[in-house]
Amino acid sequence: MAGGWSNDGAVQEQIDSTIEDAVQRARSQLPSGESLTHCEVCDARIPEARRQAVPGVRLCVVCQGADDQQQKASAGYNRRGSKDSQLR
Template structure:
């Protein structure tokens, strides 16, 4: 017998699955190599970051700002 908690859990899981699928569909194609300079501010991207995160296009500061803006708009 299915109770209301199971139904609510299924609805939440369905919403999460849909949100993740939308995010993956909108994700840009990862470049084969990282950019040498930030796409936003044109500052150089440190080599350690470029090696650790393949395909990065933003410096650490611009990436943080970008993520905060995305989180704010996701609400």
């Protein structure tokens, strides 16, 4: 049920668009290409098991953990400014 100036499917369209953006962002961050033998941040050796498990890996486990923490800290920002995000 929409009210005001929005059409009937506006809320669902916003939800779908937010999910599509998140999926595209996640896919763009997937490693691709050949795995590195040394971390591109700290130059530590990347174990063979990690290189086989994650094709295209560019970071060692420690640097990947730090990168994941940074990504988590910036996640949750809704640039569309939905009412749901304003209630949190």
